[in-house]
Amino acid sequence: MAVVIEMTARRRSPAPLLTRMHDRSPGLVDGLMGGALAAGLGLASFAVLVMLLWISSPYPDSGPGGAMHVAAALWLLAHGAELVRTDTLSGVPAPLGLRPLLLLALPVWLLHRAARDATDGGGGDEDDDFGEDTEAVASPPLVSPRIAWTGVVLGYLAVAAPAALYAAGGVLRPSWVWTGVCVPLVAVVAAGVGVWSAYGRPGRPLRRLLGLLPGGVRPLVLRPDGRPGVAARAAVSGAVVLLGGGALLVVASMVGHGAATQASLLRLTEGWSGRFAVLLLCAALVPNAAVWGAAYALGPGFALGAGHTVAPLASAPAPSLPPFPLLAAVPEAGKGAPVHWAAAVVPVVAAVVVGWTVATGAAAKERGGTKPGGARAAVWSAGRTARAAALASLLCAAVLAGLAAMSGGPMGSAVLSRFGPVWWQVAAATLAWLGLLAIPTAVGVRAWRCRSPRAEEPRIGKQRDEAAEGAQGRRRLRKHGRDRFTRTGVAGMAGVTGAAEGTGWAGGGEVRGRAGGDEAGGGVWDLGDPGVAWGTDNGGRTRPDASPADGTPSPHPSDPAPNAPRVPHEPGLRDQDRESDFGLFDFLPSDPAPEPYDAEAPPGRSCPPHAP
Known part of the structure; x- marks a missing residue:
């Protein structure tokens, strides 16, 4: 009995052992499992969609194996990898690099969620428990960001590599160079953003990335508290206006060419399943069309085949284009008309928005005063306001250039080797429009915001003094007993x-x-x-x-x-x-x-x- 008591007294509780095991390995293990699960869910989503279209098709060209190969190839295409089509009439493989930007949203969201959950250690699901201790909820994540990020990226690539090998046996074969660059890049960036979000989006990592910029430029891009600076907010506002204006141009052109758009949809396929597939493809290409519309409004336009450019001043689309609803909305060949030149309103509005946003940040405290207990912020000089507007124009041009490069690509060889806008032309046009209009707008609005309250000061001060004198006079009369x-x-x-x-x-x-x-x-x-x-x-x-x-x-x-x-x-x-x-x-x-x-x-x- 004494031995039993002694052994029982010396027995160690299993809780510390489990805690030490959980602290040593679960970060990497959870990251590997989360990354693999994200890749598997993405592949399964594409497989379900392709199989549904294959089953509903009245005349399928291949069996279930061919449909699964196509699903794996489309999953790689969503990451930006270029595919090679082998079943051509000439027998020469043709590249397929036009990536629907909407398909990229699913892999990015899955990677972001997996990295965030791996960093939190599952704590994100416990926030809904009202009985949990407040200190436990407010405690920082237990998993190191490097371990969680490494685990998610490795787990994702561990599934992506067999998927690429499997897709290589189908009709649409992935390009190994593009696959080896694009898939890891998407995994690294999306997982890094997920880990950064799990830690509360601190500003220190971004300040390290911006360490190469001059000291006077960094506060305009990123504030000390980690929030975007004035130039960054203005650049995002300008990019949103350009993309929204491009989408409106596409919608207006489709409405104007409604008969041609409907006829192209009816001629392309006959069954409802085929038309449904065409509509899904059009929906996936809507972000691409918005970028192309923005490039058209900026002036360079976009290419519909090698040597065929569509722009406001002149349009020359390729004559051998297949019937497709989005292509039916392209303006007719010939010189531009005033209705086409009206697209220039989009960059003008974007430049005004950029300048106004910069001016609001330059003279933010002039009209609204200061917060209780805070000091009045100094108004920026005209030179600093102009530099902020120029930096915002440069950042907006970089964003539009990246989107233009991602939205285009080849659809085949020869004439079909070039589709979409040219990224450097879009960047130059964006910088020219915003630089010429946003900088004067920012300086002018800043001067207006600084002068208008000062002009009102004398009148307001005079009224205040008259009211004070009247109150003193009445008090004086009451004091002497002669109030009226x-x-x-x-x-x-x-x-x-x-x-x-x-x-x-x-x-x-x-x-x-x-x-x-x-x-x-x-x-x-x-x-x-x-x-x-x-x-x-x-x-x-x-x-x-x-x-x-x-x-x-x-x-x-x-x-x-x-x-x-x-x-x-x-x-x-x-x-x-x-x-x-x-x-x-x-x-x-x-x-x-x-x-x-x-x-x-x-x-x-x-x-x-x-x-x-």
């Missing part, structure tokens, strides 16, 4: 009537009293002791005589009557007095017409009694 009431309307007219009956008009002057007359127990508006004679000062205002007949000082009209009961203060009247800055009779003429009650009473008739 400003209540108008029926009650004001009633006060005038009561005062006139008791004291009469002593001239055409302006009668002023105090809103506290009601509180003192007098008439509607108590203007003082009825027995006090009222005179007129030099300004035409009625005032009580300072020296009555008995020699005693006359009470001020604003002073309450002696022994008068006090009435609680009405905050509404006083609040209205504070907000108003005009007198009682500001809306009346300076010399009012005589009223019946202003005349003296005839002899033998008594005056109406006044309020005590």
Whole structure:
């Protein structure tokens, strides 16, 4: 029994052993499994789509094995690899390098998700547990980024290599050079972005990549907190406008050539399955068409075969093009018309957007002020604003050049060896448009944003000073007991009537009293002791005589009557007095017409009694 107790006491809990094993190898193992799973899911998706089209086809050219070879070849084509078609009429293999950009989205998303999950160690699924400890959720990932990234890339390539070997036995054979470059490049970049996202998108890795740039340029591309700088945001905005404008041009051209587009779809295939496949291919080529439309709007246009360029100034499409819905929307051959030249609106709008974005960043704090506890940011100089706009134009040109290179490619040999825009021509045209228009726009908008608030400052300051002087004057009058009431309307007219009956008009002057007359127990508006004679000062205002007949000082009209009961203060009247800055009779003429009650009473008739 003692031995059993001793062995039980010395037994080590299995939790630390499992923890050490989990800390040593699961990062690489999970990465390998995640990468392999991502590649397998991508291949399975393409295989399901191709098999569905093969089954629904009424006249399939090959068996299930041929369909699986085509699925593997399309999966490699989605990564950017070039294929070689062997079943040509001439017997000479023809290249196929036109890559549908939409097909690239699936492999990239799968790689990104696999790398992020491998870095988190499965912690991302535990965030939905409300009973989990807060410290565990906020803790950084346990897996090293290098281990997770290496595992995902190796696992993905471990599946891609057999898939390429399998696709080499079909009709569409992959080019080994393009396959060896494009597939690893996509895996490395997508997995790296996934690991970076798992760590909260820190800015340090990007700052290392931008270490070759000058010190004054790096903040324009990447801010110290890791967010994109002004030039980067402006470049992205310009690229989005160019691509969106290119897509709108394609849609407008297809609507204008609606009959030709429908006829090409009907002539290309007969069965519904074939037409469905054509529509899927058109959908996959929509991003390519947007890039081609942007190149057309910029001026260089795009090529539809060797020596046949489609541009706003002149179009010369190849005469032997197959019937295809997107190709049916190409403008007719010949010189451009004003409707074609109108496509230049797209780069103009993109340049204005780039310049406006840069100007907003250059004078961001001028109009909106500063945040609580923060200092006012200095407005950029005109030179720095121009440099930021030039850098944004350069970055936008680089983005459009890369997309143009990816969107084009050969469709065969001879005439079909060149399709799509030329990347360096697109880059030069983008830089020219944005450089000529974005830089002046940025400098002009920056100057406008800096000058407009200053022009409004004097008027606003004058109003503020006048309001302050008025408030001080009212406080001074209240302090000396000579505040004036400003209540108008029926009650004001009633006060005038009561005062006139008791004291009469002593001239055409302006009668002023105090809103506290009601509180003192007098008439509607108590203007003082009825027995006090009222005179007129030099300004035409009625005032009580300072020296009555008995020699005693006359009470001020604003002073309450002696022994008068006090009435609680009405905050509404006083609040209205504070907000108003005009007198009682500001809306009346300076010399009012005589009223019946202003005349003296005839002899033998008594005056109406006044309020005590």
